Amino acid sequence: MKKFTVLVLVVIMTLGVAGSAFAVETLDTNDMQQREERQSKASNRFEAMKEFNDEHDQIRVLRIERNHLQIERMEKAGVIYDLLIIAWDNNETEKLRAAREIRKENIEINREIRALHEQVRTARKEFKENVKAGDFATAQIHVDEVIKLLGEINRHNNIKVTNLDEIISVLQ
Incomplete structure (x- = not known):
């Protein structure tokens, strides 16, 4: 029984690590898109301020x-x-x-x-x-x-x- 619980815990930890790595990757792409949108809006605003x-x-x-x-x-x-x-x-x-x-x-x-x-x-x-x-x-x-x-x-x-x-x- 102890071996079975250890095996289940190892599988859960492996899935957790893999899932978190995938989640970080998707957040990074979303963050980059949002960051680019904010930067384009900010540059447009500063251009208007100069104008x-x-x-x-x-x-x-x-x-x-x-x-x-x-x-x-x-x-x-x-x-x-x-x-x-x-x-x-x-x-x-x-x-x-x-x-x-x-x-x-x-x-x-x-x-x-x-x-x-x-x-x-x-x-x-x-x-x-x-x-x-x-x-x-x-x-x-x-x-x-x-x-x-x-x-x-x-x-x-x-x-x-x-x-x-x-x-x-x-x-x-």
């Missing part, structure tokens, strides 16, 4: 400008709220109505900005798809569209800041 470096810098500058405009709008909003409280306490309805009319313009501008942001999202999505496909000519068209739309959003934000200045001058 669109200037455009990325322009987008970054536009984003910084938008952030500065947002800070300016928030500061002016604080001043406007203080002036609104004073006008409300003094019962100055004409000033409040004039400020409300100017504010309605900003509401319409906000709707336009929302639509522009949606266009930016779709253009960025198309840009990413074209870069993944390796079509840099079409991707260039989409990134130029993104830059144009972000510039338009900043122009709308400048108009909003101007309207806030008008509201401040009306309420003072």
